[in-house]
Amino acid sequence: MNNKITIGIPRALLYYKYNVLWQSFFKELGIDTLISPETNYEILENGKKNTMSEACLSMKIYVGHVDYLKDKVDYILVPRIVSLEKGMKLCTNFSALYDILNNTFDINILNYNIDVDKGITEELAFIKMGQELGFGKILSLNAYKAAKKEEYKQNKINYLLQEKRLNRNKTKVLLVCHTYNSNDNLVGKLVTDNLKEFGVDVIYADIINPDGDRLLYKNISKALYWTYNQELLNSIEEYKDKVDGIIFLSTFPCGPDSLVNEMCSHKIDKKMITILIDELSTIEGLQTRLESFIDILRKDRFYE
């Protein structure tokens, strides 16, 4: 296999969590990548057309991005991740992603398979991916290690920027939301753009200190087995006393979020609202909910 191939990366779901890792890895190996553009209505529409109606909005968006890339690249990176830690799980969508895409489109999917419960670690997955692209074990491993360093650096920078926002004297809201939703143009950005317009600083629960205490989540629940939701719980514990309120944002219909957010509303004593985003076309209802929530946080006394 030669190096002249291009790998397509859909700008959706786990892209937002691992983009630095993925892109650095391919860069180390000298492979070109093509990343789909920010989510727009065309991508969403194409995603809806190619997905069963029960899938969640984030999934539909992902399928739309794959649809965008399918004729433009040689391979598409579609991760299959079952578990990232022993005894822990991801939402079943992430284990099913490979099969769903394979059955929807006629595309070449790059082998990327992590299942720590069965002994397949991230490192092994990357070595295998490198080998499939024609690189040796050592070369692939070195590329992975270099990419891992880049990932750490970026995570640290994101965390330090967040700390800066935490120390500013503005109304602060903690956005508890999966990375793939908080960064998406048609999901999280609708919310964060509006909040910024109201002069509110957004603290992201999905920005995690790579050197921070990772066991804080136990104060809320010890039994939760979804890795990404556990990370969000950890952030709630870390940030909740430094913010004015919490916004839980999820896409419809998200199984893990519907359970975890409900649990949080019983266990955490803080002003909070839950916002559920579906394939809506107007944002007036969203603005009303956000604006009144901010009014409450600021304890505005308009009548005096």
Next chain:
Amino acid sequence: MKNNAYLGVDIGSISTKGVIIDDSNNIIACEYIKTQGNPISAVKQLIKSLESKFDSNLYKIVSIGTTGSARKLAGKMLGATTIKNEITAHAIATISIHPDVRTIIEIGGQDSKIILVDKKIVTDYAMNTLCAAGTGAFLTNQAKRLDIDINDFGSIALMSKNPVKLAARCSVFAESDLVHKAQLGYKKEDIVSGLCKSIVNNYLNNVAKGKKILSPVVFQGGVSKNIGVVKAFEDELKTNVIVDDIGHLMGAYGIAIMSKKSVKDNDFSFRISDANFETKVYDCSGCANNCEVIRIYKDMKLMDSWGNKCENGLK
């Protein structure tokens, strides 16, 4: 020297409300009309009617506030100085009339809310999701189905001694439930009373779930005019529920009070009702987002546009 007056307009899905107040928050003119799916003509009609009730020799309007789902559009038309969401507006109005209020229940045409207040500060709120189950629209639908005038709904409900149990989560399920009960031979008043109860149960289980309802409780919005629902709330909450005469005007009243903070020294002219307003909505093709862009024209001149996500939408 004319006295200052402040105008508040609340444009909801079903009705449009206008209130003019003076410096001590007394209402000097008010009006309530149906929106009928056309907020522009509703606002014009509202302003015309307010003008006839308003003494322009005594007062001049120095600030304007708009609220409700069409607050942005109406705000542009009227040159509003304050544009705010209806939750805050309702809270401000209620607090100014009932300073000790703890819970505000609001059920309107398409949405329902609960607002919790402590020491004159709003502490929490919740609102129904996109579905309009358990709101005025649901009741109007069922009244039509039973061939009852919605204005008689409450008094019919009060006649019932044996209200039926109905599902109120969804208008579609309620229909099959309702037809079924009617065919079993239930009296009309029992079904109507059952509907009132189901509205209350739906509200308490979905909108107010997990929130502590403390008294004094104030009930507002179009549905508060239905004494059947008021009675059902009192039975369920086991407390007195306050319904104000001006409960349907609260949003407009609240935004009028809030607009006092943004007084501008220009005399508002009622001539707005003669101007020609037009909106054009189109799907922008400037980029792949296909935004729905709304443009508002006054006498053929472009006043404002919104809805675009990027610069391309302005062309």
